[in-house]
Amino acid sequence: MAIMSFIFVFFFFSSLQPILSLYEDQVGLMDWHQQYIGKVKQAVFHTHKTGRKRVVASTEQNIIATLDLRRGEIFWRHVLGPNDVVDGIDIALGKYVITLSSGGSILRAWNLPDGQMVWESSLHGPKHSKPLLLTRNLIIEKDNVLIVFSNGRLNAVSCIDGEVLWKKDFEEESLEVQQVIQPPGSGFIYVVGFAASSQFEMYKINAKNGELLKHESTAFSGRFTGEVSLVSSETVVALDSTGSILLTISFHNGKISSQQTPVSNLLEDSPGLAVIIHPSVTGIFAIKTDAATIFIRVIGEGKLEVVEKTNHETVVSDALSISEGQQAFALVQHAGSSIHLTVKPAHDWDSNLLKESIKMDQQRGFVHKVFINNYIRTDRSHGFRALIVMEDHSLLLLQQGAIVWSREDGLASIIDVTTSELPVEKAGVSVAKVELNLFEWLKGHVLKLKGTLMLATPEDIAAIQHMRLKSSEKSKMTLLKQWLACSNHMFYYYYYYLDVMM
Template sequence: MHVITVLILLSACVIPATLGLYEDQIGKFDWIQRGIGNVVLAEFESSSSSAETGQARRLVVATEQNVLAMFNTKNREIAWRHVFESGSLGKIETLRVRDGDASVVTGNPPLLRVFDLHTAALVRETQMMMPFKFELEYGKRLVHESDGSITVAHLTEGAVELIRFSSTSGTKMAQQHTFEPWITNTTQCELSSTVLVCADASLGLLLSLPLNKLPTNAKDQGAQFTSVSLQSVGVTVPAPPPGEVVSDCPHIPAALTIHRVHGSHQHLVLKGSSSVLLYCSAGEVTVIPGGAAGSLSTALSLTSDGVLYTVVQDRQAVRISGFSLSSGSELVSRSLSVELPAADGEAVPAVRHLSVEQYSRRGDGEIAVRAFLVMEDHSVHLLAAPGLVWSREEALASILVVEALDLPVSASAVSMHDHSLHTSGIVGSLVQRVRAQSSAVLTWLAELLEGSLSGSGTSSSSESQAVLNRDPFNQHKLLIVATASGKLFALDNWTARVVWSSYQPRVRALPTGKMLLYLQRTVAHFPHPAQMALVAMQQGNCNAVVYTFNPLTGEPMTGGLQLLPYRVSQASMLHHNDDQFVKPVMVVDTELGVHIFPPSCEASAVLPHKDVLYVTMRNTTHLSGYSLRPSKPGALSLTPVWSSYFPPGVITGVFPKRSGDRLHSSGRVMADRSVLYKYNNPNLAVVLAQGHDNVNKNVLSVYLLDLVSGAVVDWISHRFVSGPVHVVHSENWVVYTYHNDKARRHEIHSLELFEGPTQANATAFSSLASLPQAPIVERQAYILPHGVQAASHTITEKSITNKFLLLALQTGGIAQIARWLVDPRRPLSSAGPREEGLMPYAPEVPIPPTEIISYNQTLPRVTGIFTGSTGLESTCIVFVYGLDLFFSRVFPSKMFDVLKDDFDYNLISAVLIGLVVAAIVTRKFAQRKALNQLWK
């Protein structure tokens, strides 16, 4: 017994202390929300058998983000999901659900994968015998899976290649390559089980190629396209609006579209000014009578008993009507009418995809209908006879930009901190303070009594009210996000609840794939409301769009959605505000025209500071700097200052410092107690250029550029290096990650800049003033154990705490790495500098499991990490977005300003009471002793 006790004590001494998360803290200060992305294909489980056994409980979907998932139709939860490779390697082309399996065709070259619906296990996969196609020759690919075969069509400029594979062995069964000069990138084509159908708006023709005539050997003659005019099938091409459509815009909606009908391998819908339903059989295309009436939508679903379901929308009302193909009459008993939730006065987005399931009700045996809708704003809805069953906001899986908003203080806090009380004298201030405190206590008691009487009935209202109030430490915020679909959300960072949402159908991402979101006015300027501005691109002509709104309510403000007649070249928010506390947003168009939003800020916030305002313009290989110095009232203009070329290849990114980045300490104490001053240049930016050198090697060049003077502070070139490159730029240091192709490993490179032992200007930095010497650049590279999806750094209110790097690893974890681990001044030998906290150099950067802030949660496809400061200097909020959403808090220097959760209040209370009692007793003894001394 004594031996066991000794072993337990020794084990407790050997096990080191951990900084990881306690099990009872999981989900206390963090949350995770799973997503799947923009749904493009959907199938109910076993539609054929559901009419006999009741409604299916599972719904299988495939998304634009290359995710295959299954929903539980009872509670909208994700039963399982598979995240495939990104890009063309994992793109899901087809989806079939039958006999308890889900089969998809993915990848480049095509790969057939079959999964078990119940276990999500991979049952079988078959590789199609086809070479890999690069992006330049990839073109547009159409895939159709039928019983025993898979047909693939590759359409490039002026050519089409058709291949039929065996779905069991992957071998080629038939192949044909034909040259067709009429095929362009605007030609609309679709593949049915028997025919390849193309529609060309410029020629006004509907062309079809029968698949049953594909040659099986070199001697056979290939199939030929046959054509009919679009007018003969009852379709006219709508004329584009004058001045609206630009040919080089990628977001132009096609004037003529052709889509598959869900649930059918032989029906297509052709939509122009009107819509027609096409039937493909035996290599021929025929028009179903009645389809040219123009009432058909592109979202159609056909069931096995010949019932065609179509969607009709009227603002919030959505009606799904069923028509018999044989008789053409409407089946009223199989129709659904539902009111979808939407903001006041707003219409619901258009339906993009419709999946319908028919099943037999267990009570009376009648045929009932359920419908799964995918909207243009990427939201999904399940409808049934009573109404809306559930909804999911899958637009949150495509977030492009995030901004945090401080919440306003409560009314009681405002009254207690009212500065007007100081002018009413001591007695008046005391009376007002007592009134405010009493009002706060009465309000709290009323809320407590109301909650106890109504139970959980007022939980939602109290939660909604709590969203609009700031907590004592300013950790409760609203996360304002903009998504790729043009939908904006306000998320509660404590509960992940959607406070409000607003859909803007004309808003799309800029050519860089991002949107720009600026907080022009905070909530600190009462009675002025908070104000935000979103800068993006219009759908249809790629011109600029600026949307101004109130981030607390989501309502548009003065100006609202502004559709501008020019394109965005650059946009930024200025640091100076006008008399209404609004910081203007400056937009520079492609013709170097300068525009201010709101325009009223031009006279008070722009012109007084025009001599110190500089703009940097970027193209593929050059950066140019401009000044606003020649600007006049009502005529802002730019004059060129500098221009630089950055070899090799193409400029892939420009990374300035984050707005509001603070430097707490301007120097670094050396081992000999001298000071090495930091090079704190607020105008410094990191420029990345990627390309090839003379021997065709991958080259990454990193430039440190002053955006005001155009001077290159330093640069470094890496060979045999490929992306993706993630850059973190803060204070006087730069950290970036890349993949070393030669060593076949992931590396992280660290740079730190210093002025030297003397500081040129201790008050303010000027890019136009010459330094006594060039900045000292320390650099070092380290090895990472995993690849990186996204990178960021912690930020606090005063930047006093240590900086941590936040890396989204390809393994799915979010790692925090202390910056001193990648310090470029770490000595290579014992003879190096011996500063406090400077460890000897080690090539590997360890990432222990205790430094994974997402603990056992796996986050695939992370696109960004947002960090924000709080009222506590020790605390930094972290919001990770991508396919999933994850929120947490980190403490780079521990919680030095907050008591711990396990703080012993009883002990400290006993100690304080004891000290007070001891002070009183000793005071009595001291008084008695002094009295006795006086009597003597």
């Protein structure tokens, strides 16, 4: 009997060392996991009547992914290499995700439903240049064609197998190509840019074979700065190097004409350096100064007209085609704890297709980007949904004045994580609601030990069976934990339950 008592005491004190372990049915299984994609920089919607509604996104973390438009869940994602930066994405033929990456050197097609790579093409050229991707429906001998400018070379690439059908080099050392444009319904392509920062260059290229049809240039007394804004298929707007002169340049039928407008003529009470922001909206562009954002319409022969000036922080989407010859675009403005979402037709600034106000958590910061998509309501009118990227890199889908879903994609940039137990009964935090107290925990260990040593009474056996029943129902003892994660931009605070075995 003394030996049995010694063994009992030995095991009892040994059991006072807390041991965390898993249930047998949890061995080798992941309790939970989350996947993130990072800060979205480009997004394309795929909302055909057949198939699942998706949004395809590329991020600053070199990730491409498709998300379920209804819930925000990831259908598939691919993490590209650290130097394989995504330069452009689009959807071709309704079934391929097209990505241009690595400074325009790699063009890939991915199967939209499952993310399998269909083909990959390497695009090299005589010099480094700004990569540009054009996926307008161009057909050459029954083959749908992608137009890519990269590494100083214009390429026509088959959408079916990635074969390069023709290529045209632009080897002039000082030439900086800014836009590649295919006017709707035409058989040619415009390539426009600057040479030596003071000369505007226009090349007209045969879309069927890459033959040069026309080359025109014109010099300006000042120098260009930044990028150009495309306001029509044959008109661009740029700023001079001082940020004080707006240049409206047209190249209708390959003939260049220009108009210079002092920014002060448009913004008498808004001093400061002006910067063009780039919504691709027909006939409209925007400039931003330290004091305001100004929306300007191009009318007549390069003449400019201010249509609105706002002092609020404003983000503008690219244009969305909603019907034959009609475009719409979105404006997002901050006002206190809300954001105002407005969708306007490109041809009529004074009317609104949508105007909503959505309550927003101020801790998310400002809106950085907005992408819009339309759908047809039961009354045949146009409805709109907006995908917005916040300052904390979170991603939200807005529809009918509400947040449909949100994703904390800033967690894709986590650089450190730590966990710790929450304090007991402090500042209103009641851990006792989710934990068994120490006495019950020790009592459970003693009962199990007595059962193992065959010292349990009938009452103890009944108690052990009751404990096992609770265990089988997955009513497990838990410890409330807090999780503090630090990303490149934000701190995140979460709490969760860590499963332990009694």
